[in-house]
Amino acid sequence: MRAIVLASRPVGTPSRENFEMVEVDGEKEKLRAGQVRLRPRWFSVDPYMRGRMNDVPSYIPPFRVGEPITSEAIAEVIESTTEGLSTGDLVRAHLAWQEESVLDARFATKISSDPGMSPTYYLGAMGMPGLTAYVGLFTVGHLREGDVVFISGAAGAVGSIAGQIAKTQGNFVIGSAGSDTKIDELKQLGFDAVFNYKKSAPKDALRSLAPNGIDLYFDNVGGDHLEAAIGSLRNFGRVSLCGAISQYNSTGPTPGPRNFEGNVIRKRLEVRGFIVSDHQDERVAFERDMAGWISSGKVKVLETIYEGFSSLPDAFLGLFSGSNNGKMLVAL
Numbered sequence: 001m002r003a004i005v006l007a008s009r010p011v012g013t014p015s016r017e018n019f020e021m022v023e024v025d026g027e028k029e030k031l032r033a034g035q036v037r038l039r040p041r042w043f044s045v046d047p048y049m050r051g052r053m054n055d056v057p058s059y060i061p062p063f064r065v066g067e068p069i070t071s072e073a074i075a076e077v078i079e080s081t082t083e084g085l086s087t088g089d090l091v092r093a094h095l096a097w098q099e100e101s102v103l104d105a106r107f108a109t110k111i112s113s114d115p116g117m118s119p120t121y122y123l124g125a126m127g128m129p130g131l132t133a134y135v136g137l138f139t140v141g142h143l144r145e146g147d148v149v150f151i152s153g154a155a156g157a158v159g160s161i162a163g164q165i166a167k168t169q170g171n172f173v174i175g176s177a178g179s180d181t182k183i184d185e186l187k188q189l190g191f192d193a194v195f196n197y198k199k200s201a202p203k204d205a206l207r208s209l210a211p212n213g214i215d216l217y218f219d220n221v222g223g224d225h226l227e228a229a230i231g232s233l234r235n236f237g238r239v240s241l242c243g244a245i246s247q248y249n250s251t252g253p254t255p256g257p258r259n260f261e262g263n264v265i266r267k268r269l270e271v272r273g274f275i276v277s278d279h280q281d282e283r284v285a286f287e288r289d290m291a292g293w294i295s296s297g298k299v300k301v302l303e304t305i306y307e308g309f310s311s312l313p314d315a316f317l318g319l320f321s322g323s324n325n326g327k328m329l330v331a332l
């Protein structure tokens with residue numbers, strides 16, 4: 001059986017050299033009571049995994065050199081010693097990057113097979129990135145009807161869902177992304193105004209797209225996007241700090257927004273970071289709302305799916321060069 005391990009810790013932007021495909025030998029592990037043998041069908045790759053490649057304390061422990069990378073997956077049960085799960089069931093679980101895994105069944109969540117809902121949605125729109133968009137807008141960002149909302153990384157897994165949720169609430173939504181193709185896609189999703197940040201500086205774009213300012217900034221990117229949004233926020237505006245992908249491969253201290261304190265005080269801004277795993281209690285309401293938006297066509301799901309186990313590193317690296325539209329996944 002093949003596995004992909006962390007070969008070395010990256011300095012700056014990660015590359016294929018940081019990953020190694022290995023053969024895991026040995027006999028098939030016998031299942032104890034309450035366990036399942038799983039064959040992953042789709043793996044998720046996510047930006048937070050970049051942080052786990054560094055040997056630094058964080059809200060989630062680092063990967064270990066020489067051990068398999070792990071990420072969320074949809075897997076098929078191929079053997080079971082638990083009552084709740086049978087062969088052929090699909091589950092969502094956090095799994096090692098290997099072709100088979102044995103897991104205590106309590107760590108696997110069976111996913112429903114609703115018509116019109118692909119199993120892959122449970123890694124994206126119906127899963128962690130969707131919940132992140134939901135919490136970041138409502139709980140952290142206090143989204144209100146009529147808000148002018150700016151979302152960076154708008155064509156990604158979180159951003160594309162956040163923008164569409166904000167549209168369901170009657171907001172004017174501005175999105176930024178890094179290619180013209182993505183910009184066209186965002187228009188089709190219903191974003192009111194969009195810009196390619198590789199062609200227009202966020203500060204200039206916001207000045208022309210939101211001449212009267214914005215009320216809520218959903219930050220997926222950090223850096224110059226955050227600085228521009230802080231400059232553009234109206235009095236009592238809010239910033240939902242979700243991620244800062246423009247900084248994840250930095251090798252030195254990252255520059256803060258130069259206009260932070262004066263604006264936050266003068267405009268009485270609320271700036272709040274969050275980690276989605278603290279918000280599991282919102283999952284039921286989120287899944288109900290998201291299922292409704294998807295089935296009514298108000299939220300469309302974008303996915304980029306790489307093929308084959310060996311493409312896992314490339315899919316992960318592609319997050320940092322923008323090769324995904326919507327949720328980045330690998331099908332096995």
Ligand code: NDP
Nearest residue numbers: 047156157158177178220242243244245246274275276322
């Ligand atoms: P995405 O699907 O958005 O994929 C990453 C995207 O980031 C790329 O497609 C690329 O799009 C963009 N990007 C990459 N490098 C840069 C750069 N230097 N400057 C600007 N944009 C860049 O990922 P997710 O939706 O999964 O995650 C989005 C953000 O949300 C990340 O920052 C992530 O860490 C964060 N997050 C936070 C969570 C939390 O609990 N707080 C939970 C989940 C995600 P483009 O072509 O537009 O550049």
